[in-house]
């Protein structure tokens with residue numbers, strides 16, 4: 001079993017600050033960038049990171065103290081999962097990845113965004129759409145090389161040069177990107193005519209994308225690797241749905257809202273009516289005595305929940321329609337109705353003389 005305390009050179013009682021201090025000193029000393037090609041230093045750097053990963057985590061540390069491993073009953077849980085993780089730990093403690101401050105990772109290409117027009121019915125079932133957009137890809141003439149390359153003379157093709165830097169830990173030889181080649185390690189002997197040395201060109205893409213059911217406006221879909229191409233690989237494409245408003249249905253998350261107009265008689269006597277659902281007309285029985293603003297809910301007739309499990313409701317909200325154009329027969333019937341119900345109404349012809357009625 002490895003003695004993590006001995007690896008970091010601290011006592012078993014060491015506190016968080018002591019551990020961090022010891023780790024900082026050793027990690028800088030054995031960092032692979034400071035010991036190029038030194039396998040022993042690299043191995044030791046891994047051990048230091050493994051020891052610190054375990055001892056700086058209170059749970060893992062107490063398990064280690066008790067059982068000798070960070071995970072009781074499980075091997076390989078001690079932290080050395082690979083070099084990527086180790087550099088992540090280094091970055092957490094120091095705030096940068098390599099002693100020189102440069103990034104070993106080449107930048108990815110830019111992310112792109114495009115909009116796709118959808119109908120509300122597309123949200124119901126999902127739909128396949130063909131997107132047409134432009135992105136930067138490798139230049140076909142020079143295969144992304146930018147022209148004829150030759151190794152940079154200033155850095156010998158390494159892309160990095162050594163520079164003395166004053167740091168918190170004292171003077172250090174740091175690796176910094178070469179200015180002459182901007183860290184690329186090569187210069188162009190001949191520049192490609194097509195891309196003017198950029199190595200990239202604009203291309204129209206036709207891309208089929210499956211839009212899942214239940215999409216919302218402002219819910220971006222990520223298509224991995226379909227953004228601009230960069231030295232470290234392509235960026236991503238983000239697809240923004242633009243959902244067209246429906247002529248009669250309003251959307252509220254997974255629910256749909258429909259405003260149902262009811263005549264006076266329909267509201268009073270009840271009605272068997274139809275509501276335009278997304279998949280066709282739905283029958284709705286309005287009971288006698290329905291008031292203005294009542295809500296009837298049709299379960300499962302809304303839109304799918306995001307993720308596609310189950311559907312929301314179709315909410316029918318009643319609006320009472322008061323007739324403004326009356327035939328003389330309807331007028332007469334309403335007068336009879338008013339008399340029957342004991343409602344006091346204006347005598348015939350009174351309002352005909354007043355052209356405009358002002359309301360509060």
Ligand SMILES: [Zn+2]
Pocket residue numbers: 152153154155156157158159160178179180181182183184185186
């Ligand atoms: Zn260079």
Ligand SMILES: [Zn+2]
Pocket residue numbers: 139140141142143144145146147192193194195196197198199200
């Ligand atoms: Zn080119």
